[in-house]
Amino acid sequence: xxxxxxxxxxxxxxxxxxxxxxxxxxxxxxxxxxxxxxxxxxxxxxxxxxxxxxxxxxxxxxxxxxxxxxxxxxxxxxxxxxxxxxxxxxxxxxxxxxxxxxxxxxxxxxxxxxxxxxxxxxxxxxxxxxxxxxxxxxxxxxxxxxxxxxxxxxxxxxxxxxxxxxxxxxxxxxxxxxxxxxxxxxxxxxxxxxxxxxxxxxxxxxxxxxxxxxxxxxxxxxxxxxxxxxxxxxxxxxxxxxxxxxxxxxxxxxxxxxxxxxxxxxxxxxxxxxxxxxxxxxxxxxxxxxxxxxxxxxxxxxxxxxxxxxxxxxxxxxxxxxxxxxxxxxxxxxxxxxxxxxxxxxxxxxxxxxxxx
Amino acid sequence: xxxxxxxxxxxxxxxxxxxxxxxxxxxxxxxxxxxxxxxxxxxxxxxxxxxxxxxxxxxxxxxxxxxxxxxxxxxxxxxxxxxxxxxxxxxxxxxxxxxxxxxxxxxxxxxxxxxxxxxxxxxxxxxxxxxxxxxxxxxxxxxxxxxxxxxxxxxxxxxxxxxxxxxxxxxxxxxxxxxxxxxxxxxxxxxxxxxxxxxxxxxxxxxxxxxxxxxxxxxxxxxxxxxxxxxxxxxxxxxxxxxxxxxxxxxxxxxxxxxxxxxxxxxxxxxxxxxxx
Numbered sequence: 001x002x003x004x005x006x007x008x009x010x011x012x013x014x015x016x017x018x019x020x021x022x023x024x025x026x027x028x029x030x031x032x033x034x035x036x037x038x039x040x041x042x043x044x045x046x047x048x049x050x051x052x053x054x055x056x057x058x059x060x061x062x063x064x065x066x067x068x069x070x071x072x073x074x075x076x077x078x079x080x081x082x083x084x085x086x087x088x089x090x091x092x093x094x095x096x097x098x099x100x101x102x103x104x105x106x107x108x109x110x111x112x113x114x115x116x117x118x119x120x121x122x123x124x125x126x127x128x129x130x131x132x133x134x135x136x137x138x139x140x141x142x143x144x145x146x147x148x149x150x151x152x153x154x155x156x157x158x159x160x161x162x163x164x165x166x167x168x169x170x171x172x173x174x175x176x177x178x179x180x181x182x183x184x185x186x187x188x189x190x191x192x193x194x195x196x197x198x199x200x201x202x203x204x205x206x207x208x209x210x211x212x213x214x215x216x217x218x219x220x221x222x223x224x225x226x227x228x229x230x231x232x233x234x235x236x237x238x239x240x241x242x243x244x245x246x247x248x249x250x251x252x253x254x255x256x257x258x259x260x261x262x263x264x265x266x267x268x269x270x271x272x273x274x275x276x277x278x279x280x281x282x283x284x285x286x287x288x289x290x291x292x293x294x295x296x297x298x299x300x301x302x303x304x305x306x307x308x309x310x311x312x313x314x315x316x317x318x319x320x321x322x323x324x325x326x327x328x329x330x331x332x333x334x335x336x337x338x339x340x341x342x343x344x345x346x347x348x349x350x351x352x353x354x355x356x357x
Numbered sequence: 358x359x360x361x362x363x364x365x366x367x368x369x370x371x372x373x374x375x376x377x378x379x380x381x382x383x384x385x386x387x388x389x390x391x392x393x394x395x396x397x398x399x400x401x402x403x404x405x406x407x408x409x410x411x412x413x414x415x416x417x418x419x420x421x422x423x424x425x426x427x428x429x430x431x432x433x434x435x436x437x438x439x440x441x442x443x444x445x446x447x448x449x450x451x452x453x454x455x456x457x458x459x460x461x462x463x464x465x466x467x468x469x470x471x472x473x474x475x476x477x478x479x480x481x482x483x484x485x486x487x488x489x490x491x492x493x494x495x496x497x498x499x500x501x502x503x504x505x506x507x508x509x510x511x512x513x514x515x516x517x518x519x520x521x522x523x524x525x526x527x528x529x530x531x532x533x534x535x536x537x538x539x540x541x542x543x544x545x546x547x548x549x550x551x552x553x554x555x556x557x558x559x560x561x562x563x564x565x566x567x568x569x570x571x572x573x574x575x576x577x578x579x580x581x582x583x584x585x586x587x588x589x590x591x592x593x594x595x596x597x598x599x600x601x602x603x604x605x606x607x608x609x610x611x612x613x614x615x616x617x618x619x620x621x622x623x624x625x626x627x628x629x630x631x632x633x634x
Contacts, residue, residue, distance in 0.1 A: 051531055071534040072542075078535050084528045088550050101537035101546075145536070 001027045001062045003048065003153055003186045009056030010047055010210075017043045018210045021057070025153075025186040030179055032201030032218065033190040034233055040210040041190040045155040048188070049076045061152060077146035077185075078155040081162055083138035085130040085145070091117065092126040095144045102149060113148060120144045120178070136167040143178065154185040158192065165303065175200055194236050198222065206230050228274060228349035237279045237307055239343065240317040242292075244275035251275070251339055254314030257292050259339040264355050268344065273352065276343035279307065279320035283336045291334030292317065299327050310335055385410045385604035392599050410600035414592075414608055420601065423608060426588035430568055431612065432499050433584060437506035438563035442556060444507075445514030450544055452515065453522035454530065468519055471512040479509075479572045490577055497579045505573050510566060514559045521555030522548070557623035564616055585609045 003025040010018040018040050025031055033041040046052040048059070050071035059067040066074065077098070085094050092110065095117055099109035117123055120140040122133075130138050139159060146154060160168045160175075176199065179187055191197055197204050197218050204218040214226045225231035225239075232238040245252040247270045251259045285291035294312030301307075306325040310317045310333055317335050327333070344352040383398050386406040397403035409418070416422025448471075451457075452464050486505050487496070495501030525548060533543035571586040578584065583591075589605045 049531075049535055051534075070539070071531075072537050072539050074535075075537075076535055078532070080528060080532075082528065084526070084532050086529065086532075086547055098536040101542075149536075 001152065001184070001186075002060075003066065004060045005048075005057065006060075007057035008047065008054055008059055010043060010052055011055045016210055017052075018047060019056075021212055023205065023212065023215070025188065027186050028183045029202040030187045030189055030200055031203045031205055032197040033188060033205050033207055034192065034194070034197050035207035036192065036233060039207040041207055042157055043210070044207070045078065045157050045188060045190060048153055049078055049155060050074050074153070075149070075151050076153040076155060077149065077151035079139075079142050079146045079157065079159045081158045083130075083135060083142050083162065085138060085141050087130055090127050090129055091122055091133070091141050094130065094141050095148055098145060098149045113144070116144045116148055136163055136171065139163060139171070147178065151185050154179075154187045156187070156189040158190050160196070161192075172196055172199060192236075194222065194234050197234070204234075206233055208233070224351065224354045225343070226351050228276065228345050231276050231343060231345075231351075235278055237318045237320060239276045239278055240282065240315070241274050241276050241345070242315045242317070244273045244342075244344070246270050246273060251342065253292060253337055254312070256313065257337065259337065262340040262342060262355075264340070264353055265342065265344060268352060272347055274345040274347065274349065276345060277317070277337065277341065279318040281338050281341045282317060282319045283338070284308070284319065284321070285334035285336040291336055293332065293334050296327050296329055296331045296333060298329065299325075308333070381603045381606050384600055385607050387600050389598065389600075407600075410598070410604035411608075413598075413601040414605045421588075421592060421597075421605075423585060423588050423605060426583055426585045427608070427612070429499070429582050430585040430609075433502045433506060433574075433582070434564055434567035436499070436503045437510055437567045438560055440503070440507045441510035441514045441563050442559050445511040445559065446518050446552070446556065448511075449515045449518030450522050450548065452519050454527065468516060472516045474512050475509070483572070483576045486573070487576060496577060497581045499582055502573060502577055502582060502584070505577060506567050506570060510563045513562050513566070517559050517562065518552070518555050521552060521558075525551055553623045557620045561617060561620055565613060568613055 005021050005023050005025075008018060008021040009016070021044065033044065035041050043052060047054055048066075050067075050069065054067045058065070061074075086097065089097065092113055095113040096106070096109040099112060100106065104112075114123075114126075117126065120143060122137060122140055122144070125133060125137065130141060133141065139162075143156075143159065146156070160171055163171065172195075179189075179200070189196075189200055191200075201218045203215060204221045205215040206213050206221060208229050214221055214230045221230065222234050225234055228239075228241055232241070242253050244254075246261065246265065246268055249261050251261050251265060253259065253275055292312045292314060294310035294317060296308060297311045297316065298309040299306065300309075301324050304323065306321045306323065306327070308319045308321065308325075308327050310319065312335065319335060341355045343354050346352050379398055380396060383400065383404075384392060386400060386408065387397075387404055388407050388409070391397065391404035394404065400406040412418040413420040414423045416424060452468055457464055457467060490496045490498075490501040490505070493501070495504070529547050529551070530540070530543045533547040534540065538546055569586060570584070571590060574582075574584040574587040575590075578587070586609065589602075589609055592602060592605055
């Protein structure tokens with residue numbers, strides 16, 4: 001019961017929305033689509049659902065032409081970014097709606113729905129209308145509706161995006177468990193958050209400008225992004241990319257900073273490169289270290305972390321620091337560059353070498 | 358505006374609307390002497406009520422019988438409204454959800470084309486409609502008048518309902534289709550129940566316009582299908598007493614008032630809270 005896309009593409013007029021996507025999705029696995037806004041994640045999902053017409057290539061489900069089927073015959077479920085429910089139906093009626101449409105008796109549909117509604121924690125709200133629920137509860141109704149029938153394909157389009165931070169954290173934890181309900185479905189989950197991809201995904205697919213640019217196990221993609229673009233997408237805050245040079249056994253960052261070449265870069269030919277550093281691996285320097293000097297441009301507190309954006313002559317560097325710290329815009333800082341954690345990319349942005357674990 | 362001022366204004370407006378109506382209502386129950394006494398409103402206190410005027414229009418006194426005309430009006434209005442709301446609703450749904458057009462012309466132009474028909478004064482259409490119905494052998498028939506009224510009512514329905522459907526999130530239709538409904542079922546099972554207020558407003562407009570149509574009824578019907586407004590006008594004001602005319606006026610608006618009271622409850626329903634957040 002695989003979903004197979006071969007050279008799938010979608011164009012609207014001269015605009016190319018999806019291009020050359022070939023992928024084999026297996027049931028029982030969770031595929032996470034990652035990419036920036038407008039990368040094509042939602043378009044790919046809507047194409048699979050039949051809401052956008054495929055203009056190039058093939059889409060097969062279980063070896064049969066899936067593209068020839070109208071949306072209502074594809075047996076796909078979708079959870080949108082926005083919490084979409086039928087406003088005139090109660091929680092129970094919303095969740096039983098897909099089952100009733102498939103011809104199941106009311107009694108059996110309600111029995112099945114009760115179990116799932118309890119599982120998503122809405123057992124006490126069966127007779128409420130969606131408008132009388134909180135945002136998190138509304139999204140749980142939408143999730144229950146998507147999970148209630150054994151859909152061929154379960155599509156989740158950034159389902160946690162519009163929830164507040166706490167609720168997002170809570171639902172993210174529950175998701176893995178909830179999605180085991182759909183173990184016979186091909187599950188595709190779109191997100192922009194790397195932590196979600198690592199926690200939920202069995203496979204990670206990186207999309208950019210309508211194309212799949214890398215895929216693999218989430219940890220493998222995270223550790224070995226094949227390009228600067230992927231490295232920026234799978235790191236939040238994004239990886240700092242600085243111009244670099246290898247010459248005479250030294251790694252030069254920009255024009256000023258010369259570091260001894262780390263072990264993993266030994267043997268790399270001399271030349272011009274780009275060096276990437278994860279925000280979590282960069283530190284504010286203490287006295288005596290070789291540092292890149294810069295001025296604080298922006299300070300953001302995200303949860304229990306502080307993000308410090310530092311402008312240096314070489315480029316912008318983002319540092320992620322545990323705890324809440326009081327750095328000020330305009331303050332001068334030295335940034336310690338961990339050469340052993342350098343991701344090296346060639347000038348066209350392809351990965352040359354990644355640091356070991 | 359202060360609260361007191363608001364209530365003063367509303368009270369004044371209520372009187373402005375209510376006094377002529379109650380004057381007509383009380384006049385319909387007056388004797389000639391009571392009518393000549395001027396504006397009196399309280400029966401048994403200011404005047405002794407009589408049903409003579411009502412007997413005149415209900416065929417009891419033998420003067421006139423407006424009941425067959427009311428039946429004609431009901432038939433014509435009911436079917437013209439039904440066809441307009443059903444077909445106009447479908448047209449509006451299509452114009453709200455799908456893209457039609459040619460070159461630079463699109464849905465908004467089609468909607469304008471619909472409503473532009475209302476710009477024409479009815480008198481311009483009188484001769485074409487007369488000749489058309491004559492050719493189809495539909496002059497002085499219910500069907501002929503229903504078709505003509507429908508052509509005038511449907512643009513109003515389309516115009517009102519497109520705007521209403523545009524407010525219903527498209528994701529609702531998509532969700533229904535993902536959950537096994539074909540487009541028609543998605544419309545019937547999810548969009549239609551959400552559209553009750555829009556349908557109610559359209560129906561109220563259709564019934565009011567259809568019921569009150571005088572012009573086409575005068576031009577296109579003669580004896581078989583004379584509607585209520587035409588019959589009321591035919592009660593010549595110079596020979597028919599005031600109390601009988603007042604009774605006929607009240608008689609002709611009673612069904613409308615009843616209809617609006619029934620349908621009004623659907624106006625409050627609906628709303629899309631909880632559909633998309």
